[in-house]
Amino acid sequence: MGWLDRVEDQVDALRRARALQEVSRSAEACALLDRVIRTTDDPCARADALVQRLSALINLGRTAEFTRAIEEASAAVRDLAEPYLHGHLNALAALAAHHQGALDRCVSHLVRAARALGADDDPDRDTAWGWHDLAMAYSYLSFHGHALGAIERARQVGLTAGIPEETFAAPGIRLRNAVALDHNGDSDGCLRVLRDVAGDLARFLRRGRAGNLRPSSLAAYGYAAARRAALGDRVDSGDADPARLLGHGGDSARARDLRQLGQVCLAVAEGRPIEAVTRLDTIRVSDETLGAAEAPRLRSVALARAGDHAAAHRADRHAFRLAAQRSDRLRDVYIDGIAARIDHEEMRREAARYEGEALTDPLTGLPNRRRLERYIGAVVARGERVVIGVCDLDGFKAVNTRHGHHSGDLVLQRIAGVINRVMRRGDFVSRYGGDEFVVVLPETGMAEAAEVARRIQAAVHTEDWESLVPGTPVGVSIGFAEVDGGTGVSVREALGAAFELADREMLRAKDRLRAS
DSSP: OOGGGGOOSOHHHHHHHHHHHHTTOHHHHHHHHHHHHHHOOOHHHHHHHHHHHHHHHHHHTOGGGHHHHHHHHHHHHTTOOOHHHHHHHHHHHHHHHHHTTOHHHHHHHHHHHHHHHHTOSSOOHHHHHHHHHHHHHHHHTTOHHHHHHHHHHHHHHHHHTTOOGGGGOOHHHHHHHHHHHHHTTOHHHHHHHHHHHHHHHHHHHHTTOGGGSOHHHHHHHHHHHHHHHHTTOOOOOGGGOHHHHHTOOTTOHHHHHHHHHHHHHHHHHTTOHHHHHHHHHHOOOOHHHHOTTHHHHHHHHHHHHHTOHHHHHHHHHHHHHHHHHHHHHHHHHHHTTHHHHTTHHHHHHHHHHTTTTOOBOTTTOSBOHHHHHHHHHHHHHTTOOEEEEEEEEESHHHHHHHHOHHHHHHHHHHHHHHHHHHSOTTOEEEEEETTEEEEEEETOOHHHHHHHHHHHHHHHHHSOHHHHSTTOOOEEEEEEEEOOOOTTOOHHHHHHHHHHHHHHHHHHHHHHHHHO
């Protein structure tokens, strides 16, 4: 039974409001929800309408109304024992706090949202949307590894509830990951992620499933293509024409920002860099859409294309400083221990009580061994070809010995983010235990798996370990094996055999590393 099945009043109106927001018609949804709030006596209907209204206000960028909307929704939800509702409210409150620049409050809401949504033992399409909004909040705060994990959770819950996978394609999450790489000087990494985003859209177009994409997703695909073009990458037109895609997005404030910045990118790509600089001088976009560093970075690209390399260098340095300031603020939030302070003792007791049933690794936020086995079991049961990879860290023992276990935990968290960052859409990443991670590659052969291994190893190799754990470089050894789910073989047996083979391949990789 889903959440709305327990609501007794104006359910059709609430479903209509959801549908309007899914196609980026939030202003209409807001007006409809206001009527429900004025006329209903059902506390569940009122709570749902207030949470949905907060979502609509965030989509519309009506920041002046955020605080009151959160207070009203919190009062309505407080006494309702519904994990989805508490989780979705906190995910939205995190987005609102991020827009308002209150990072400590934002992280507090993120922790509460993840806990509440994770506790929902009867997830439905509403829970899927809760995970989607939590993923967006993670993404806007630059927690890209957590964002990718949350959107994958949304996709899995959504598929179970009958939501097409394209609905939760969420290209905006990977787009923000890409531009963050560029802001920090990794333009090649940025282009690699943007090409992967383009590959997703091409796949949906080939299968005739692009009609299921949300308007806001189409705008993000358009900006990803325009950004590639601005960096000098060749972009095909046709169905994936960036100018046409940027026209989507409805009344979303973020889509309006993408349209304006996208026009700047296209002006650069089409050889009109002075026009691009002029546009940047006149447009006003929120720092929250793609980060405060995006406009200065585009200015640098345009000035370099115009031949003014000194001014381009100054703009690039400004962009880099803005990106660094953001990282410093996030680091301060974590140093303050926001997540650890929230119901710390209660969380420890709950973790101990439900340890056997927990499906998420508390340190990295990745799926744990139990959830990994369930996932592979479902894939094999569907008759799909699947390859697993065992990733074991090199140099991790030295990290713990020289810098202590707290630094070791930081390394594990960063490795989780690095691996997530380079995986393909649909791949599954989990922490298996200790310093061992497992990746699952559905519908993949060993040749493709070797390319994934190369990407993981390259990303780990280029990470700045020296600033985190000086003098103790960190690497990764990987072994892959295909899961044989043939007739007469149980999932557990097939998985055990594949793990044993992948583990042997990983150990051979370690031996080769030592011998080199």
